[in-house]
Amino acid sequence: MKQGALLEATSIRKRFGGFVALDAVDIAVRPGERVGLIGPNGSGKSTLVNCLSGAIGSDTGTIQFDGRAIERLPAHQRTRLGIVRTFQIPLPFASMTVVDNLMIPLRFAARHRPGTGQGDSELEKALLLLEEVGLREKADALSAGLTQVEMRKLELARAVAARPKLLIADETMAGLSNVEVDEIISLLLKLNNQGIAIIMIEHIMRAVMAFSQRTIVLVAGKKIADDSPDVVMNNTEVVRAYLGE
Amino acid sequence: MTRIPSWIWPIVAAALVFIASRVVTNEYYVFAGYVVLQYVVLASAWNILGGYSGYVNFGSAAFFAIGAYGTVVLDKLWQPPLVLSIFLAGVVASLVGLVTAYLTLRLRGVFFAIATLALAIVLQTLVMNWDYVGGPLGYYCMRPSSIIGFPSYVHYLFVVMLVLALVAVLVARAIKLSFIGHGLAAIRDNELAAECCGVPTLRLKVFATMISGALMGMAGAPFPYYITYLDPNSAFSLAYGINSIAMPLIGGMTHWIGPVIGAVLLALIQQVATVTISSELNMMIVGGLLISFITLAPNGIVGLFEQYRQRKHQCAGR
Numbered sequence: 254m255k256q257g258a259l260l261e262a263t264s265i266r267k268r269f270g271g272f273v274a275l276d277a278v279d280i281a282v283r284p285g286e287r288v289g290l291i292g293p294n295g296s297g298k299s300t301l302v303n304c305l306s307g308a309i310g311s312d313t314g315t316i317q318f319d320g321r322a323i324e325r326l327p328a329h330q331r332t333r334l335g336i337v338r339t340f341q342i343p344l345p346f347a348s349m350t351v352v353d354n355l356m357i358p359l360r361f362a363a364r365h366r367p368g369t370g371q372g373d374s375e376l377e378k379a380l381l382l383l384e385e386v387g388l389r390e391k392a393d394a395l396s397a398g399l400t401q402v403e404m405r406k407l408e409l410a411r412a413v414a415a416r417p418k419l420l421i422a423d424e425t426m427a428g429l430s431n432v433e434v435d436e437i438i439s440l441l442l443k444l445n446n447q448g449i450a451i452i453m454i455e456h457i458m459r460a461v462m463a464f465s466q467r468t469i470v471l472v473a474g475k476k477i478a479d480d481s482p483d484v485v486m487n488n489t490e491v492v493r494a495y496l497g498e
Numbered sequence: 499m500t501r502i503p504s505w506i507w508p509i510v511a512a513a514l515v516f517i518a519s520r521v522v523t524n525e526y527y528v529f530a531g532y533v534v535l536q537y538v539v540l541a542s543a544w545n546i547l548g549g550y551s552g553y554v555n556f557g558s559a560a561f562f563a564i565g566a567y568g569t570v571v572l573d574k575l576w577q578p579p580l581v582l583s584i585f586l587a588g589v590v591a592s593l594v595g596l597v598t599a600y601l602t603l604r605l606r607g608v609f610f611a612i613a614t615l616a617l618a619i620v621l622q623t624l625v626m627n628w629d630y631v632g633g634p635l636g637y638y639c640m641r642p643s644s645i646i647g648f649p650s651y652v653h654y655l656f657v658v659m660l661v662l663a664l665v666a667v668l669v670a671r672a673i674k675l676s677f678i679g680h681g682l683a684a685i686r687d688n689e690l691a692a693e694c695c696g697v698p699t700l701r702l703k704v705f706a707t708m709i710s711g712a713l714m715g716m717a718g719a720p721f722p723y724y725i726t727y728l729d730p731n732s733a734f735s736l737a738y739g740i741n742s743i744a745m746p747l748i749g750g751m752t753h754w755i756g757p758v759i760g761a762v763l764l765a766l767i768q769q770v771a772t773v774t775i776s777s778e779l780n781m782m783i784v785g786g787l788l789i790s791f792i793t794l795a796p797n798g799i800v801g802l803f804e805q806y807r808q809r810k811h812q813c814a815g816r
Contacts, residue, residue: 306694307693308690308693308694327693327698327700328693328694329693329694329695329696329697329698329699330698332693332694332695332696333696337694338694340690340691340694344688344690344691345687345688345691346683346684346687346688346691346692347687347688348683348686348687348752349683349684349687353680356680357680357681357684357692357695357696357697358695358696360677360680360681361677361681361695361696361697361698362695362696363696411695415695415696
């Protein structure tokens with residue numbers, strides 16, 4: 254294991270029937286790092302997120318997180334250890350109020366981590382988080398009635414409520430306006446300032462360039478670049494994958 | 499003013515029902531009341547899995563019949579006290595729930611429902627071919643002599659079912675209000691999101707299936723003594739599967755009181771209809787009510803009540 258890596262996944266493979274979605278992908282994240290993950294449609298970004306978060310199992314490969322092998326753990330245990338993801342299409346608990354949405358990870362994930370038992374009650378923590386993402390007035394509204402951008406914020410707040418060490422934000426900004434994109438970026442930067450490492454999966458290049466310290470490019474299930482955003486953008490292979498010859 | 503905790507009400511209601519059973523002179527009411535209470539157990543039990551977590555179980559009759567046939571086996575062996583039969587029925591039914599859960603809970607939506615329906619059919623076929631318990635001919639179950647302190651054995655069965663109903667309602671309430679109920683609600687809304695929020699979805703579903711199955715099995719255990727003649731068609735009756743879904747649906751699935759309201763209402767209507775019109779009409783009534791509730795009030799009577807309260811609240815706020 255590399256010195257000081259928070260997450261280190263090596264040669265992750267995933268096939269769906271005859272289709273190779275991920276072909277020996279390596280990915281490492283240091284504590285508190287901001288990583289951008291980009292790639293054309295169908296390149297395996299979401300599959301990688303699913304394999305890392307445990308939503309689906311990888312066929313081969315090892316995943317080390319915080320010094321533990323986690324590739325065989327079910328998703329809820331990975332969440333409890335501190336790998337928390339958001340979904341590309343927000344999946345709120347629609348029958349619950351906004352604040353009750355946050356109570357789920359607070360009760361089921363954050364509680365299982367040391368050092369979270371004291372202090373504010375869970376309800377206070379939930380309200381504080383809603384304050385942070387700007388959804389405080391919506392606390393008692395049904396989550397099904399939120400707007401798109403509000404749902405994305407709820408999705409982020411719910412992930413943060415699980416007290417992640419690593420947050421995987423899967424296309425948190427798809428379909429949002431420019432102003433809203435900026436709002437979400439500053440929110441993610443704020444979370445990163447609190448020490449949370451973030452993998453951002455995104456199609457919006459502007460957001461990736463502004464946000465990430467390191468950018469990883471997946472094409473057809475293979476990692477073709479892994480470097481600072483500027484270097485990656487000038488990589489001929491990357492340019493070819495995005496723009497063609 | 500201190501708030502009266504809501505668990506008091508089921509106990510008060512049970513006490514009143516008990517007193518009423520001692521006051522009435524016509525034993526038919528006690529006989530009919532047993533069926534209503536039996537449905538309170540079945541509906542509350544079904545709702546723990548079906549209502550809270552959204553996994554629709556069509557196999558209630560299977561769990562009920564496990565309890566009923568468990569009693570038949572014990573009756574043939576050494577006629578233990580009924581309380582012991584009920585306890586054992588609960589244990590066996592929860593184990594069947596455990597196995598069913600591991601085999602089927604990875605299935606979602608309609609596939610789970612079909613698998614549970616299959617469970618009932620498979621078990622019925624097994625019992626049909628099991629000569630020890632009478633096979634298709636059924637089994638005559640002699641009621642033991644009357645129990646001290648009860649006017650008749652039917653009274654005794656009534657009180658046993660009353661206690662079971664109380665237990666089922668209190669268990670369903672406790673689960674709903676605990677973190678388990680909260681986790682099951684998350685599963686119902688979105689299972690993947692729940693899992694990724696740290697909810698141990700498989701474990702909670704297995705737990706819900708076991709508790710639900712155990713209560714259904716316990717409800718079935720006194721049945722052979724109640725009906726005195728048990729055959730596969732009555733133990734695996736379609737009515738159990740349909741009613742234990744229809745009752746929570748009509749009463750309201752998101753609150754623990756919903757199945758109780760639905761069970762009392764529907765079972766009473768069925769009992770009255772059986773006596774006054776015909777027993778064949780029952781399922782038609784259930785069907786009619788079910789269709790009207792699904793289209794007009796999908797959240798059941800509890801949902802209607804909450805809507806009304808919200809509207810009143812809004813008016814008062816203005």
